[in-house]
Amino acid sequence: MSDPNQNPQTDVNQLGEFGLIDHLTQPFALTQPSSLRGVGDDAAVIDNQGFLTVLSTDMLVEEIHFDRIYHPLRYLGYKAVIVNVSDICAMNAIPKQITVSIALSNRYGVEDLDELYAGIALACEHYRIDLVGGDTTSSNRGLIISITAVGQGEPDRITYRSGAKPGDLLCVSGDLGAAYVGLQLLEREKQVFISTPNVQPDFEGQDYIIGRQLKPEARLDVVELFHKSNLKPTAMIDISDGLASEIFHICKQSGTGAFIEEAKVPINQQTELMAIKFGLDPITCALSGGEDYELLFTIDPADLEKARYLPDLFIIGEITPAADGIKLHTSGGNIYPLQAQGWKHF
Amino acid sequence: MSDPNQNPQTDVNQLGEFGLIDHLTQPFALTQPSSLRGVGDDAAVIDNQGFLTVLSTDMLVEEIHFDRIYHPLRYLGYKAVIVNVSDICAMNAIPKQITVSIALSNRYGVEDLDELYAGIALACEHYRIDLVGGDTTSSNRGLIISITAVGQGEPDRITYRSGAKPGDLLCVSGDLGAAYVGLQLLEREKQVFISTPNVQPDFEGQDYIIGRQLKPEARLDVVELFHKSNLKPTAMIDISDGLASEIFHICKQSGTGAFIEEAKVPINQQTELMAIKFGLDPITCALSGGEDYELLFTIDPADLEKARYLPDLFIIGEITPAADGIKLHTSGGNIYPLQAQGWKHF
Numbered sequence: 001m002s003d004p005n006q007n008p009q010t011d012v013n014q015l016g017e018f019g020l021i022d023h024l025t026q027p028f029a030l031t032q033p034s035s036l037r038g039v040g041d042d043a044a045v046i047d048n049q050g051f052l053t054v055l056s057t058d059m060l061v062e063e064i065h066f067d068r069i070y071h072p073l074r075y076l077g078y079k080a081v082i083v084n085v086s087d088i089c090a091m092n093a094i095p096k097q098i099t100v101s102i103a104l105s106n107r108y109g110v111e112d113l114d115e116l117y118a119g120i121a122l123a124c125e126h127y128r129i130d131l132v133g134g135d136t137t138s139s140n141r142g143l144i145i146s147i148t149a150v151g152q153g154e155p156d157r158i159t160y161r162s163g164a165k166p167g168d169l170l171c172v173s174g175d176l177g178a179a180y181v182g183l184q185l186l187e188r189e190k191q192v193f194i195s196t197p198n199v200q201p202d203f204e205g206q207d208y209i210i211g212r213q214l215k216p217e218a219r220l221d222v223v224e225l226f227h228k229s230n231l232k233p234t235a236m237i238d239i240s241d242g243l244a245s246e247i248f249h250i251c252k253q254s255g256t257g258a259f260i261e262e263a264k265v266p267i268n269q270q271t272e273l274m275a276i277k278f279g280l281d282p283i284t285c286a287l288s289g290g291e292d293y294e295l296l297f298t299i300d301p302a303d304l305e306k307a308r309y310l311p312d313l314f315i316i317g318e319i320t321p322a323a324d325g326i327k328l329h330t331s332g333g334n335i336y337p338l339q340a341q342g343w344k345h346f
Numbered sequence: 347m348s349d350p351n352q353n354p355q356t357d358v359n360q361l362g363e364f365g366l367i368d369h370l371t372q373p374f375a376l377t378q379p380s381s382l383r384g385v386g387d388d389a390a391v392i393d394n395q396g397f398l399t400v401l402s403t404d405m406l407v408e409e410i411h412f413d414r415i416y417h418p419l420r421y422l423g424y425k426a427v428i429v430n431v432s433d434i435c436a437m438n439a440i441p442k443q444i445t446v447s448i449a450l451s452n453r454y455g456v457e458d459l460d461e462l463y464a465g466i467a468l469a470c471e472h473y474r475i476d477l478v479g480g481d482t483t484s485s486n487r488g489l490i491i492s493i494t495a496v497g498q499g500e501p502d503r504i505t506y507r508s509g510a511k512p513g514d515l516l517c518v519s520g521d522l523g524a525a526y527v528g529l530q531l532l533e534r535e536k537q538v539f540i541s542t543p544n545v546q547p548d549f550e551g552q553d554y555i556i557g558r559q560l561k562p563e564a565r566l567d568v569v570e571l572f573h574k575s576n577l578k579p580t581a582m583i584d585i586s587d588g589l590a591s592e593i594f595h596i597c598k599q600s601g602t603g604a605f606i607e608e609a610k611v612p613i614n615q616q617t618e619l620m621a622i623k624f625g626l627d628p629i630t631c632a633l634s635g636g637e638d639y640e641l642l643f644t645i646d647p648a649d650l651e652k653a654r655y656l657p658d659l660f661i662i663g664e665i666t667p668a669a670d671g672i673k674l675h676t677s678g679g680n681i682y683p684l685q686a687q688g689w690k691h692f
Contacts, residue, residue: 055443
């Protein structure tokens with residue numbers, strides 16, 4: 001952990017607005033054949049011949065979505081890209097370009113921005129995405145990052161939230177709740193750090209849950225395997241607000257009900273142990289904790305054979321008729337209505 | 347003028363995040379054939395068969411780009427869309443879709459957002475654009491609006507900043523400096539209003555310059571006439587930072603010089619009179635004032651005949667070889683190097 005106000009910084013005014021844009025975007029080369037023109041004109045130009053364009057946008061606000069005390073700027077830049085890439089993946093499409101707009105207060109210097117953009121560059125490289133535009137301006141408080149991602153999808157592959165039907169299997173691509181428990185741990189250690197700044201927290205053995213919070217990944221690998229195995233989910237959404245909330249979105253838009261089996265919801269052991277330490281129910285963390293960025297999708301049972309190449313596939317329940325409602329089958333054998341409690345940013 | 351803190355407001359928490367999104371976006375129907383799916387999934391889906399996708403993004407930050415005391419939210423919503431539409435027009439493309447992300451402090455209530463979105467809706471209707479996505483979140487200070495616009499362009503019509511060549515005519519689509527002088531007037535009246543809040547300012551006779559600042563338009567009409575008359579500018583940019591700054595962009599990216607004739611730069615009479623009242627040189631306002639959102643473009647002199655249908659076409663100078671530099675020919679017969687002083691947001 002570190003106090004972000006302690007580093008001497010180069011004033012962004014030294015570069016000027018256009019100088020700053022050049023400085024930040026110069027390391028980003030265009031590598032996607034569809035990126036005809038990137039930063040440096042009034043707009044980016046994208047050649048999408050025959051594909052559908054998929055478009056998603058997210059805004060991250062300091063003090064609301066991230067805390068500089070435990071969120072290094074490089075990780076933050078990476079995560080800001082991932083959040084958007086994950087939305088494109090949830091459409092069963094391939095992310096291709098992003099625009100990055102930032103507003104920053106005078107607390108931020110050129111070195112800070114270099115760190116932020118190093119993280120953005122790392123995510124772009126890892127997910128083979130071109131940075132093609134953006135806006136930089138000042139704010140009177142903190143840092144605001146607004147990213148828009150563009151993806152390409154074949155018309156018959158694009159997957160909406162609305163295609164699930166009774167009998168479909170409800171699946172997730174990985175374990176849940178870790179990012180939420182990781183955040184609780186970071187928040188606790190922040191309080192310790194504030195009272196005794198010389199003591200650095202020891203996260204040994206907690207690297208998994210910390211990593212899930214600070215450096216999440218989007219499941220582009222899963223989308224690519226869907227394409228390779230010619231498996232098209234009937235509905236899909238990414239888990240940014242929490243499993244329960246996302247199930248409600250799919251059921252609402254598909255006009256269905258669903259049940260999930262508590263015992264089938266994948267939870268990492270570190271998540272489970274730390275949740276219990278915090279006096280939290282692990283299944284509640286998995287259902288209502290956000291920011292795991294796994295994919296939640298439904299598949300026709302006839303397609304199950306095609307799913308065998310997926311590295312991580314957890315069948316956690318089933319889609320039911322709308323009249324059956326949305327239910328949780330507990331490990332103890334009880335059936336409860338599921339509560340949709342996602343992240344609240346207001 | 348009004349004090350934005352005086353209105354009783356409905357708390358946005360009453361609606362919840364998804365309820366708020368539904369409430370704000372429900373009036374927006376999709377009307378563009380290319381908008382396959384809008385708000386309500388992980389991403390919007392756009393069908394761009396055969397066209398190029400053009401993508402632009404801008405962020406407006408309270409206290410930096412707008413002042414609630416004289417910027418009604420309805421106008422602000424309109425202007426936030428225009429700023430982006432203007433960038434798409436500057437590519438010689440047709441705006442089709444936008445995403446709107448907002449972060450807002452708890453000073454803002456549902457009625458405020460309704461006003462903002464009413465302005466956004468008006469701009470969407472006027473420019474035939476679909477709102478297809480966005481993000482809403484909270485901020486600890488003020489309102490931040492980040493809009494991304496998507497346009498369509500035929501591959502052989504897209505116009506970059508980089509295509510100007512010596513001998514091309516340098517043209518603007520309308521008069522300049524009004525938005526800047528309008529801002530000076532609003533700032534002066536704000537000071538009067540702060541000291542004597544009961545006295546409402548009288549803007550009679552100043553409606554043009556006030557309107558240019560508060561409710562600018564993008565020159566989509568000019569772009570449509572380019573297409574109709576089969577005239578393709580060799581280079582184009584929109585005037586958001588000021589004429590001089592934009593000329594520098596075109597010259598830098600085209601590898602040319604340019605000269606402009608002071609006497610040919612169109613300045614509205616209201617702008618001229620108010621500039622003089624403020625002790626400002628009208629030509630300086632036109633050269634360095636921003637936010638006029640007119641188009642600056644270069645055309646091959648052989649195409650001049652095709653330009654006769656344009657409603658507003660002012661030939662203000664010419665593109666020259668790079669070695670000649672970027673010059674201002676004054677009305678008095680002098681030649682000076684042009685100074686690039688655009689808006690500075692840092």
